[in-house]
Amino acid sequence: MASDKQDHIVAVVDDDLRVRESLEQLFDSAGIAHISFHSAEEALQYGGLTSISCLITDVRMPGIDGCELQRRMTAALPTLPIIFVTADHDDELRRNTLYQGAVAFFYKPFDGEELLNTVDAAVRQSRTSGASNVDC
Template sequence: MTHTLQDDSPAVYLIDDDASLRESLEDLMHSVGLSVRSFASVQEFLDTEIGSEPACMVLDVRLPGQSGMDFLRRMDQSPRRMPVVLITGHGDIPMSVSAMKLGAVDFLTKPFRDQDLLDAIHEAIEKDRALRAEQSDADAVRALLAALTEGERAVMDLVVRGMLNKQIAAELCISEITVKVRRGRVMRKMGVRTLADLVRAAGRIQD
């Protein structure tokens, strides 16, 4: 069952092989305004086109085929990476520690309180919003970088490393005047006014 809201509304991707639990959790999430798409296995999820809205995944640990923990380890290869809340009926402390190390937002043992799950989901969705904003900023910086000439990019790379104009000139075998000219063009094209702003912009594509 899938409840669809407006395009930019948060979504939860629920993967659990227990049909009755899926239906119960769908009703719970829908009651607080969340769009829900549910799957009985990881493969079902992988075979489905995923939306671009802010989202998180509620993932059962024990599943037919690929387990929830195995999928969490391979999340970088999924069609749409997103924060994960793990749920299980057979959890223990070592498993929960492993899940958190793999990046899970929370690890809940069944039966869990509805509010605990909802709190974890909202935390995961906010984390996804933040990650998406960071990615958007990084994409914007890459677009600006693409407008730089090879010479301007070379100067920029050395500027953000803290090198002085004289040092950059020696490193690139160009005149100090040329460095100043290219540096000024870099600042204009990158839309920044200070060295600190330029360093922050460069950092967005290195994190």
Template sequence: MPTKKPLIAIVDDDQSMREATRGLMRSLGFDAEAFSSAGDFLKFPDLRRTDCLVTDIHMPGMSGIDLHRRLVALGESIPTVLITAYPNGDARAHGLGSDVVGYLEKPFSEQDLLNCVRSALARGSDGKG
């Protein structure tokens, strides 16, 4: 029986960033789904199967930080990588709890993102199963 591929969800209102990140994750052998808003991700039928969330902090409507808080409030513990092009005021993101496994400033390297995703998957496998 084949093992299921980890599911990486990408939430970013920047279409080119979203598509590039999804393409990278798929090229590395992960399942990847991309969403243009936090609200779209919250409606995702496979939300509970998500192994890692990569989300932009600054988005119209619900921010990445608000999305993380909403997931915690819903009892969903999804290892999360926060990304931002505006790092100045985001020190508060570091205090969000153990589910936040990475914080990357755009532009970041593919390797940095991969390191964060691997850390998220390692953490998720410790707590699940």
């Protein structure tokens, strides 16, 4: 991980408490600041959205799903890197989310080190290129 990992905050949005706790432990062990939300609605109501450097979201959640969350976050923060995680093996959805701007798409369970490397690369890339995400 790059030495600036303390400079970014990763937001995790997943309705599964176990997944949120697992990701919190992963980011704690790597020294990465993070915030977790149990729903897209909760994340969208968070007052510090501009402090988020990377968003990790489940695809399928009650209420607002990950694709709609991506649309809304992209409207507010066009350069925010978005990483999808899901237990649903849907290759068409995977292709679509990546085509529409997601920086990565992981199937659960995923390799923690690979996720950390992806987050680091996504944050560095968004800071230098101004890359943008669009709809699912």
